[in-house]
Amino acid sequence: MTLQTRDQRIIWHPFTQEKTAAEVISIKRAKGSYLYDENNKAYLDLISSWWVNIHGHAHPAIAQSIYEQAKTLEHVIFAGFTHEPAVNLCEGLQTILPSDLCKFFFSDNGSTAVEVALKMAYQYWRNLGFHEKTTFLSFDGGYHGDTFGAMSVGAKSGFHNQFKDLFFSVLSVPYPETWDDDDDVESKEQNAMSALERYLDDHHHKIAAIILEPLIQGASGMRICRPRFIHAVIDRVRQQNILVIFDEVMTGFGRTGTYFALDQLGITPDFLCMSKGITGGFLPLALTVTTHKIFDAFLGDDFSTAFAHGHSYTANPLACSAAVTSLRLLKSSECQDAIKTIKQTHNKGIEQLKLKCPRIEKTRTIGTIAAFDLKNSAHLMPSLKQQFFEQGMLIRPLGHTVYVLPPYCITHEQAESAYTKMIQIIHSL
Ligand SMILES: Cc1ncc(COP(=O)(O)O)c(C=O)c1O
Structure with a gap:
């Protein structure tokens, strides 16, 4: 057979x-x-x-680092414990990330990196007492993964229509995709900005965060938008106290020509989601990176304000050591x-x-x-x-x-x- x-x-x-x-x-x-x-x-x-x-x-270098790590420490619970490959990876990433992105939360796939960012954004506002901030902004055609939060913010990607009755509330902005010799880009961008303004007029106090794939939407067809459009959007939402999530699961680790798309934009989001290229394709791993401002809002004297999220394989040492080597290769x-x-x-x-x-x-x-x-x-x-x-x-x-x-x-x-x-x-x- x-x-x-x-x-x-x-x-x-x-x-x-x-x-x-x-x-x-x-x-x-x-x-x-x-x-x-x-x-x-x-x-x-x-x-x-x-x-x-x-x-x-x-x-061979990544294979070797996994082999060496497997002989030393293959896994350990990550609540209450740490290990060298995890810390080395985060310190290595810090050297190529904006300095404000300094708190690293591990998971093991892109959907979950997004899920974590959405949950953190939502709970951030709750911890500060803003209980009405329960909705999200996203873009038509944005794809963020297959878990329920990720599907909800990717509702207009059309991938998950079977589940749409179960999605939470999301406001989706038209996406002004563009291409070589596109004469219509200005009007598409104006249309998208007008839709954004309408949402902000009616709902700004309810919006916890905006999520986007910066510079290029992957799964909906490698759809590019102009950096100046992203700048206009981020400037506008930040005036309304809306957090910014960059989903760089696809764009990260050199895909768009720079380490991350945010390098070309010169924007530091409140959350950066990364996965896919992180271990060079050897093992599943993901990170949601955020700022001190967000991290500090989860501090408290009891568990009620803590972030209740974690996975069995969080920060698996083999995956982290593969990622450390992959990052070294990328920087060469x-x-x-x-x-x-x-x-x-x-x-x-x-x-x-x-x-x-x-x-x-x-x-x-x-x-x-x-x-x-x-x-x-x-x-x-x-x-x-x-x-x-x-x-x-x-x-x-x-x-x-x-x-x-x-x-x-x-x-x-x-x-x-x-x-x-x-x-x-x-x-x-
Ligand atoms: C931008 C983006 N976000 C999230 C995901 C989900 O990642 P994963 O398939 O690892 O769950 C993908 C997968 O294609 C993606 O392209």
Whole structure:
């Protein structure tokens, strides 16, 4: 019996309609930018395996640090205990974060990092006696994960409509997505700002926090907005005493060209959520980072004002040691140069695609991410994905959007040849 058949009998895969899904591909091993299946067919991982493997696969330095840590301390309860990898990681991150972001709360996936930020924002106001601040602002198309709080603030992403009766109250602002040569961006931004003003007029005293994916919304189709729009929004909500949550689960760790998107914006949020790239794709880990102002509001003489949240695997030492090594690799000049090279290769590749494939529209790039839409092609997407696989490329279109988000170890030649293949496939559609 093949592995696929055994899998089909017993496993229920994430975000999959199991009735119509294509047969799963069984991956045997991985190295650098490539995954290899049972027959040794290579797939260039152009999406960093759900956006996590920033240094590619099986990086020996990260593997070694996990091995060394496993021999020393594999896990310990994190309430009332600490360990070196956790402290080292937070101290390491502090060197690349704005100094006000100085209190680190661990969890183990992006949804939970968001959940923690939402709960902290909500309880912050309660601890200060502002019990009416119970609602949140978010953006249409924002995706923040699959737990209930994260689904509520991502209600207008459309991913979770089955659950919408259970969501809490959220005010969702139109998102002025933009792309190369977009003539309409000003009016989209004005429209979004007007909607925001209406919400603020009617509800500002009820809003605990705003949550956004800074610079680019990932899951709803790699949708970019202009930094100046984010500045206008944050300036405005801060005048109304609304806390700011940056969900950098996807954008963090170099994805947008800087360590975090906040570096390009020059904004320090009240909460920063990070996960995905944090361990370089080796182990699950997440952080919600906040400020002294927020932390201090949870101090008290009894447990009533404390933050009642924690998970069994909080700050797992193996994951923390992987993250320490991944951060060291990210900071290296080799990796920083690679990020710049990917950006250049994307720009060249997108120019070629525009020239050779008339179906392409709304091209956009930011840092190590490139994306474009295909006109009237939604029905072709499943077969397009299949053709990418056949040609040895792991690319997973989102709706009518094709995007490339490679590991930073991808070479210029590998990326260029991927663009050449993409052009051939799309041209022949
Ligand atoms: C911006 C953003 N936030 C949160 C999440 C949820 O992260 P996880 O899948 O680790 O729960 C994702 C996942 O794609 C994401 O892109």
